[in-house]
Amino acid sequence: xxxxxxxxxxxxxxxxxxxxxxxxxxxxxxxxxxxxxxxxxxxxxxxxxxxxxxxxxxxxxxxxxxxxxxxxxxxxxxxxxxxxxxxxxxxxxxxxxxxxxxxxxxxxxxxxxxxxxxxxxxxxxxxxxxxxxxxxxxxxxxxxxxxxxxxxxxxxxxxxxxxx
Amino acid sequence: xxxxxxxxxxxxxxxxxxxxxxxxxxxxxxxxxxxxxxxxxxxxxxxxxxxxxxxxxxxxxxxxxxxxxxxxxxxxxxxxxxxxxxxxxxxxxxxxxxxxxxxxxxxxxxxxxxxxxxxxxxxxxxxxxxxxxxxxxxxxxxxxxxxxxxxxxxxxxxxxxxxxxxxxxxxxxxxxxxxxxxxxxxxxxxxxxxxxxxxxxxxxxxxxxxxxxxxxxxxxxxxxxxxxxxxxxxxxxxxxxxxxxxxxxxxxxxxxxxxxxxxxxxxxxxxxxxxxxxxxxxxxxxxxxxxxxxxxxxxxxxxxxxxxxxxxxxxxxxxxxxxxxxxxxxxxxxxxxxxxxxxxxxxxxxxxxxxxxxxxxxxxxxxxxxxxxxxxxxxxxxxxxxxxxxxxxxxxxxxxxxxxxxxxxxxxxxxxxxxxxxxxxxxxxxxxxxxxxxxxxxxxxxxxxxxxxxxxxxxxxxxxxxxxxxxxxxxxxxxxxxxxxxxxxxxxxxxxxxxxxxxxxxxxxxxxxxxxxxxxxxxxxxxxxxxxxxxxxxxxxxxxxxxxxxxxxxxxxxxxxxxxxxxxxxxxxxxxxxxxxxxxxxxxxxxxxxxxxxxxxxxxxxxxxxxxxxxxxxxxxxxxxxxxxxxxxxxxxxxxxxxxxxxxxxxxxxxxxxxxxxxxxxxx
Amino acid sequence: xxxxxxxxxxxxxxxxxxxxxxxxxxxxxxxxxxxxxxxxxxxxxxxxxxxxxxxxxxxxxxxxxxxxxxxxxxxxxxxxxxxxxxxxxxxxxxxxxxxxxxxxxx
Numbered sequence: 001x002x003x004x005x006x007x008x009x010x011x012x013x014x015x016x017x018x019x020x021x022x023x024x025x026x027x028x029x030x031x032x033x034x035x036x037x038x039x040x041x042x043x044x045x046x047x048x049x050x051x052x053x054x055x056x057x058x059x060x061x062x063x064x065x066x067x068x069x070x071x072x073x074x075x076x077x078x079x080x081x082x083x084x085x086x087x088x089x090x091x092x093x094x095x096x097x098x099x100x101x102x103x104x105x106x107x108x109x110x111x112x113x114x115x116x117x118x119x120x121x122x123x124x125x126x127x128x129x130x131x132x133x134x135x136x137x138x139x140x141x142x143x144x145x146x147x148x149x150x151x152x153x154x155x156x157x158x159x160x161x162x163x164x
Numbered sequence: 165x166x167x168x169x170x171x172x173x174x175x176x177x178x179x180x181x182x183x184x185x186x187x188x189x190x191x192x193x194x195x196x197x198x199x200x201x202x203x204x205x206x207x208x209x210x211x212x213x214x215x216x217x218x219x220x221x222x223x224x225x226x227x228x229x230x231x232x233x234x235x236x237x238x239x240x241x242x243x244x245x246x247x248x249x250x251x252x253x254x255x256x257x258x259x260x261x262x263x264x265x266x267x268x269x270x271x272x273x274x275x276x277x278x279x280x281x282x283x284x285x286x287x288x289x290x291x292x293x294x295x296x297x298x299x300x301x302x303x304x305x306x307x308x309x310x311x312x313x314x315x316x317x318x319x320x321x322x323x324x325x326x327x328x329x330x331x332x333x334x335x336x337x338x339x340x341x342x343x344x345x346x347x348x349x350x351x352x353x354x355x356x357x358x359x360x361x362x363x364x365x366x367x368x369x370x371x372x373x374x375x376x377x378x379x380x381x382x383x384x385x386x387x388x389x390x391x392x393x394x395x396x397x398x399x400x401x402x403x404x405x406x407x408x409x410x411x412x413x414x415x416x417x418x419x420x421x422x423x424x425x426x427x428x429x430x431x432x433x434x435x436x437x438x439x440x441x442x443x444x445x446x447x448x449x450x451x452x453x454x455x456x457x458x459x460x461x462x463x464x465x466x467x468x469x470x471x472x473x474x475x476x477x478x479x480x481x482x483x484x485x486x487x488x489x490x491x492x493x494x495x496x497x498x499x500x501x502x503x504x505x506x507x508x509x510x511x512x513x514x515x516x517x518x519x520x521x522x523x524x525x526x527x528x529x530x531x532x533x534x535x536x537x538x539x540x541x542x543x544x545x546x547x548x549x550x551x552x553x554x555x556x557x558x559x560x561x562x563x564x565x566x567x568x569x570x571x572x573x574x575x576x577x578x579x580x581x582x583x584x585x586x587x588x589x590x591x592x593x594x595x596x597x598x599x600x601x602x603x604x605x606x607x608x609x610x611x612x613x614x615x616x617x618x619x620x621x622x623x624x625x626x627x628x629x630x631x632x633x634x635x636x637x638x639x640x641x642x643x644x645x646x647x648x649x650x651x652x653x654x655x656x657x658x659x660x661x662x663x664x665x666x667x668x669x670x671x672x673x674x675x676x677x678x679x680x681x682x683x684x685x686x687x688x689x690x691x692x693x694x695x696x697x698x699x700x701x702x703x704x705x706x707x708x709x710x711x712x713x714x715x716x717x718x719x720x721x722x723x724x725x726x727x728x729x730x731x732x733x734x735x736x737x738x739x740x741x742x743x744x745x746x747x748x749x750x751x752x753x754x755x756x757x758x759x760x761x762x763x764x765x766x767x768x769x770x771x772x773x774x775x776x777x778x779x780x781x782x783x784x785x786x787x788x789x790x791x792x793x794x795x796x797x798x799x800x801x802x803x804x805x806x807x808x809x810x811x812x813x814x815x816x817x818x819x820x821x822x823x824x825x826x827x828x829x830x831x832x
Numbered sequence: 833x834x835x836x837x838x839x840x841x842x843x844x845x846x847x848x849x850x851x852x853x854x855x856x857x858x859x860x861x862x863x864x865x866x867x868x869x870x871x872x873x874x875x876x877x878x879x880x881x882x883x884x885x886x887x888x889x890x891x892x893x894x895x896x897x898x899x900x901x902x903x904x905x906x907x908x909x910x911x912x913x914x915x916x917x918x919x920x921x922x923x924x925x926x927x928x929x930x931x932x933x934x935x936x937x938x
Contacts, residue, residue, distance in 0.1 A: 006834045017849040089804035093855035096811030104844035112837035123886040145905045152909030159916035801934030
């Protein structure tokens with residue numbers, strides 16, 4: 001059953017990603033990305049990361065993607081035009097991406113035995129486990145990230161403000 | 165051991181040079197004069213003090229001021245030495261130098277570069293004194309080079325004139341060739357003896373009587389090369405006639421009395437080496453006598469009064485070389501001393517004549533000056549008699565000494581004597597020719613003045629930097645006493661100076677040769693009653709030859725003055741050969757200078773400098789630019805192409821780190 | 833029972849699709865979204881490795897998940913600022929086409 005769940009949601013992920021690639025209107029791409037995010041949340045659950053699955057849905061699908069959607073609507077982005085900006089992107093880029101994919105797949109699959117198998121329900125990481133590490137060993141980075149978010153807010157406000 | 169403060173002798177003129185050189189321009193002429201005269205008087209006084217103390221000194225007296233170079237096992241010090249030879253040279257340099265300084269105060273009085281002149285003169289004194297006082301080759305070489313430099317500065321004193329600047333360059337470059345010889349000699353000395361100190365080298369040679377020829381000949385020959393450069397012998401004499409571009413006092417001091425004698429001095433100083441190499445001595449003698457004859461023949465037909473004296477200097481230096489070449493070093497040095505007197509006198513008197521005629525140097529435009537400038541006339545007469553070798557004047561004694569030693573020398577001495585005798589006759593002839601043309605006959609000065617009227621600047625080699633129009637040709641007048649005083653003193657010395665070395669054959673005791681014995685060795689042929697007769701006969705022969713020379717000049721230039729023109733008409737080719745100085749300058753220009761210039765301009769200049777070196781750096785520059793332009797195409801401004809590159813290289817990086825193509829791999 | 837390697841391969845696939853989308857798409861917002869896709873792929877890989885490490889060491893290891901936590905925070909901040917930049921660029925150039933924003937060309 002684990003495998004079945006994995007295959008379904010992995011397939012959803014890939015389908016969503018490919019849809020993002022193939023759609024011409026950005027709003028379609030945004031919606032496919034939401035699908036990808038949500039499927040990923042399920043996959044996290046399968047791997048035992050409860051908190052992160054929730055965070056994925058809340059933060060990524062719920063906040064970031066909504067932000068993307070707002071911006072697309074705000075800027076009234078339409079269908080993409082066909083422009084040819086760079087041949088190099090195709091010449092160098094695709095081989096590169098393909099090479100990356102090939103390499104990584106090869107590496108992972110050739111060491112598959114060393115990675116072992118994941119069993120459903122084992123090694124569940126509760127919120128408590130995460131918090132214990134966060135608030136004890138990594139308190140400083142945690143506080144710093146809050147500062148980071150503050151700065152991001154300020155930056156976003158400053159950049160997107162209407163000039164007078 | 166008494167400390168004579170030898171270092172002070174060269175240093176005082178150096179101080180004079182610095183003061184006049186740095187401050188002279190801003191101060192008055194009187195200031196410059198005082199500094200210069202004091203700077204040249206103090207060494208003379210110090211030398212006089214040394215003369216009084218001389219008999220009580222332990223010789224050679226060495227004063228070491230400290231270590232100069234210390235490199236491994238080789239070391240050289242700042243050390244000065246005093247022995248008989250040094251004392252003789254010191255007396256000549258400081259004495260004649262001081263007299264010429266006094267003369268120059270009058271002669272150069274109206275020059276703009278007055279301060280510059282005296283600064284250079286003091287600089288010359290400094291270097292010359294260093295040269296004669298040095299105890300090792302290296303310090304002597306400092307003086308050697310330095311007098312070349314001072315000579316360049318003084319020859320090119322009228323630097324705005326192309327001919328003067330070129331003459332200065334020529335002198336310096338030709339001297340450099342000679343210096344190359346001295347350097348090689350020093351390197352050989354260091355290689356064989358490990359030291360350049362005179363005393364150490366000579367004592368090592370003395371300790372090895374078996375060392376003959378071989379490397380000692382090589383060292384000696386290189387020294388001879390340097391000496392021919394400095395003392396204007398064949399093949400490096402070509403700079404001296406051109407050096408007459410400088411002011412007349414310069415010619416007197418440097419090119420008659422002191423600097424050119426440095427070559428003879430170095431041979432006499434290193435006589436220990438030459439004594440072991442008969443081959444080198446033969447070379448010296450042959451060069452000397454050949455140059456003497458060669459220069460005398462050229463001097464026969466020159467029309468510029470200073471050129472005649474220049475060739476006469478070269479010829480007399482040849483006699484000194486001849487004397488050293490037959491190992492009669494004291495005879496060579498003796499002629500050096502007497503020559504300093506009468507040649508300096510000749511040049512200064514010529515300067516007085518030129519001054520009297522407001523810059524005229526061509527003898528064809530002189531004449532009839534005997535009554536108008538009497539003191540100049542009488543002093544010059546003394547000099548002419550001295551150089552021609554009439555007894556009992558100085559030139560007779562020294563020249564005769566050399567001729568006698570040459571006559572009795574083995575292996576062809578008589579041939580050399582014959583050539584030397586012939587040259588003596590020629591010397592007498594052309595000196596009296598000069599005498600008659602300048603002082604006797606009808607005055608030809610008005611004729612030349614009329615023809616030159618209107619020309620703003622006359623192309624005379626000794627013209628003061630004043631336009632002729634401003635400096636109106638004043639009537640012929642005697643020079644002021646500040647110029648005549650040194651003339652008189654030198655005239656007296658030319659008459660009595662020879663009596664120091666009056667030969668034994670004629671009743672004297674040859675005090676001079678005996679005095680120099682510890683420094684330069686005994687004369688090759690000790691005097692004996694049989695030799696006295698030979699000496700007497702030879703002295704009579706040379707006197708006769710000198711008189712014959714006078715008679716020929718008397719006939720050709722006084723009694724029948726149309727004869728010279730007829731003779732040149734009858735022998736035009738030979739006359740042209742002599743007038744053009746055997747075309748030696750032209751030959752050198754074609755054979756040596758032209759190829760060197762060719763190599764410098766085309767091979768080194770175009771091929772190597774512009775092609776290789778510039779090409780190399782330009783290639784580096786262009787390739788950097790080209791490469792940069794190539795790489796700059798990555799910066800397209802297009803995000804997608806950036807992403808393309810990123811993806812490509814990220815994959816490459818991943819592959820490299822996975823498959824171990826990292827430093828770990830290469831360092832295995 | 834799913835081999836962890838499969839999760840990792842999925843992560844690689846998503847990442848490559850993200851790179852490809854980055855290279856193909858011309859709308860700047862879509863390009864930005866592909867970046868988010870890549871980040872997510874990496875998150876998946878982290879969590880998979882965290883699981884693998886837990887299994888290897890025997891007890892629960894959450895360091896990989898902590899990493900994902902921080903990645904999410906940073907991604908959120910970055911998305912906010914990035915979108916603000918896109919808005920500013922749109923105001924200046926009036927286009928969302930990546931090929932027409934090339935003022936930094938050499």
